[in-house]
Amino acid sequence: ASACKTLPNQPEVTLTSYIFPDSADRHDEMSLPTSVWRVELISQGKVQQRFEQPIEEDASIRIGSSSIWLDTAPYLLAKGERAFGVRLDIGDGPSCADGFRSRFLHLFRQHHGTIQCVMNGAPMLHTYIRKGVPCSPEKIDLERGISYIQVLPGISNGLHDLRVVTKAKTETVEQDGTSQTTSKRTLSTTLRFNGHEYPVGEWNNLPSEEWWK
Numbered sequence: 001a002s003a004c005k006t007l008p009n010q011p012e013v014t015l016t017s018y019i020f021p022d023s024a025d026r027h028d029e030m031s032l033p034t035s036v037w038r039v040e041l042i043s044q045g046k047v048q049q050r051f052e053q054p055i056e057e058d059a060s061i062r063i064g065s066s067s068i069w070l071d072t073a074p075y076l077l078a079k080g081e082r083a084f085g086v087r088l089d090i091g092d093g094p095s096c097a098d099g100f101r102s103r104f105l106h107l108f109r110q111h112h113g114t115i116q117c118v119m120n121g122a123p124m125l126h127t128y129i130r131k132g133v134p135c136s137p138e139k140i141d142l143e144r145g146i147s148y149i150q151v152l153p154g155i156s157n158g159l160h161d162l163r164v165v166t167k168a169k170t171e172t173v174e175q176d177g178t179s180q181t182t183s184k185r186t187l188s189t190t191l192r193f194n195g196h197e198y199p200v201g202e203w204n205n206l207p208s209e210e211w212w213k
């Protein structure tokens with residue numbers, strides 16, 4: 001998976017991101033295969049800044065050729081400081097799973113000559129079964145939520161607060177596969193910079209009462 005894009009506020013800089021198998025991976029039968037994910041800023045034909053993180057591949061992760069989306073929306077975290085995002089659409093639901101999460105948003109700032117990840121993988125898409133049992137012959141209530149980010153006026157530790165807003169819709173799926181929308185709701189939470197990052201907690205537990213305040 002790979003993608004590249006010119007930064008709107010820095011036309012001389014190209015943002016690129018890619019995922020490739022870890023050549024140093026020496027996993028045995030009991031361990032998970034690992035890939036390497038990189039984010040780079042390139043100028044004058046050279047990599048000026050780089051961020052790198054391993055990705056362990058299990059039943060909930062599926063990497064494809066279109067798994068990376070470069071998000072250059074105007075995330076103005078401070079005066080004169082515009083962040084950029086990389087969304088990894090790598091989440092996958094195993095057969096008969098209760099749900100899955102994907103479109104993990106990572107926000108980056110250019111800080112002291114490095115790329116600093118200030119939001120580490122908040123899921124912008126989730127589906128989960130609110131009522132019923134997956135793969136059972138009975139009907140189920142399945143919720144699908146899509147999230148977006150708002151930059152708020154408030155400031156914590158030098159950077160603007162962020163609100164994650166999720167528009168969620170629940171459908172009742174019958175035994176024959178037909179479905180109808182039964183409810184809609186809007187969920188939100190505010191994230192505040194703690195000096196290092198915007199903590200999102202354990203996204204495996206999302207959505208949860210602690211997250212959707």
